[in-house]
Amino acid sequence: xxxxxxxxxxxxxxxxxxxxxxxxxxxxxxxxxxxxxxxxxxxxxxxxxxxxxxxxxxxxxxxxxxxxxxxxxxxxxxxxxxxxxxxxxxxxxxxxxxxxxxxxxxxxxxxxxxxxxxxxxxxxxxxxxxxxxxxxxxxxxxxxxxxxxxxxxxxxxxxxxxxxxxxxxxxxxxxxxxxxxxxxxxxxxxxxxxxxxxxxxxxxxxxxxxxxxxxxxxxxxxxxxxxxxxxxxxxxxxxxxxxxxxxxxxxxxxxxxxxxxxxxxxxxxxxxxxxxxxx
Numbered sequence: 001x002x003x004x005x006x007x008x009x010x011x012x013x014x015x016x017x018x019x020x021x022x023x024x025x026x027x028x029x030x031x032x033x034x035x036x037x038x039x040x041x042x043x044x045x046x047x048x049x050x051x052x053x054x055x056x057x058x059x060x061x062x063x064x065x066x067x068x069x070x071x072x073x074x075x076x077x078x079x080x081x082x083x084x085x086x087x088x089x090x091x092x093x094x095x096x097x098x099x100x101x102x103x104x105x106x107x108x109x110x111x112x113x114x115x116x117x118x119x120x121x122x123x124x125x126x127x128x129x130x131x132x133x134x135x136x137x138x139x140x141x142x143x144x145x146x147x148x149x150x151x152x153x154x155x156x157x158x159x160x161x162x163x164x165x166x167x168x169x170x171x172x173x174x175x176x177x178x179x180x181x182x183x184x185x186x187x188x189x190x191x192x193x194x195x196x197x198x199x200x201x202x203x204x205x206x207x208x209x210x211x212x213x214x215x216x217x218x219x220x221x222x223x224x225x226x227x228x229x230x231x232x233x234x235x236x237x238x239x240x241x242x243x244x245x246x247x248x249x250x251x252x253x254x255x256x257x258x259x260x261x262x263x264x265x266x267x268x269x270x271x272x273x274x275x276x277x278x279x
Contacts, residue, residue, distance in 0.1 A: 045276045048070050049273075051269070082124070082126045084124055084125075089120075090116075118149045119147055119152045136162055137160075152189050154191050168203065168205075170202045171200075173197075201215035215240075239262060243257030252276075252277050
């Protein structure tokens with residue numbers, strides 16, 4: 001799909017079937033859901049995401065939350081078909097509580113904000129089966145969260161299947177993470193004891209530099225009450241993500257995406273921009 005042809009010397013015959021050195025749109029758009037990086041290949045990512053959510057837990061009360069997350073990631077091919085991925089986020093959060101003036105005596109919102117380095121994560125991925133006629137790629141991962149920030153720790157794994165139907169690629173994946181050190185009372189901690197994730201979608205390459213992708217994301221966490229009195233956070237969450245992968249230079253890509261919550265109490269909306277560079 002994405003190829004960056006080299007200029008051939010004058011009079012030289014055109015090269016047919018020249019091996020590419022940059023990832024294709026399929027590999028970049030799917031990342032850990034397509035064929036992994038080759039041995040020694042490295043990709044650096046910088047991502048920025050904004051999420052807005054609203055809730056009305058009581059009549060006359062509205063809570064708005066705005067979250068900005070910056071994430072740095074390193075992907076490195078240890079050997080062919082084995083890849084190491086490291087991620088570290090930084091999070092800014094602002095929560096505004098609006099209460100009807102007949103109750104609070106004022107129309108001014110109550111505002112709290114915080115920012116912190118999130119807990120890092122690491123994944124070791126390997127190709128269990130390569131795609132051939134009648135069978136998909138199968139990629140298996142071992143995943144871990146380590147307490148570099150608020151303190152969450154966990155370990156688990158996942159499996160992803162992808163199948164090419166040029167110019168489209170279909171994929172589906174499931175993962176599980178067991179929280180080994182959790183704290184439901186800490187709003188900066190996100191892991192529950194059992195955490196499941198599911199994604200299902202496709203990538204469609206429009207041409208050699210542009211691909212579109214659509215993903216349905218689902219998660220389940222057996223969340224607990226933070227204090228034994230208040231109700232726990234929602235256990236199930238579903239979202240639709242629409243994104244684009246655009247190659248703007250050799251090895252440099254832009255990946256804008258929007259996401260919308262499906263169902264639930266509030267109309268959560270998110271926008272993200274990821275910039276991967278491969279070398």
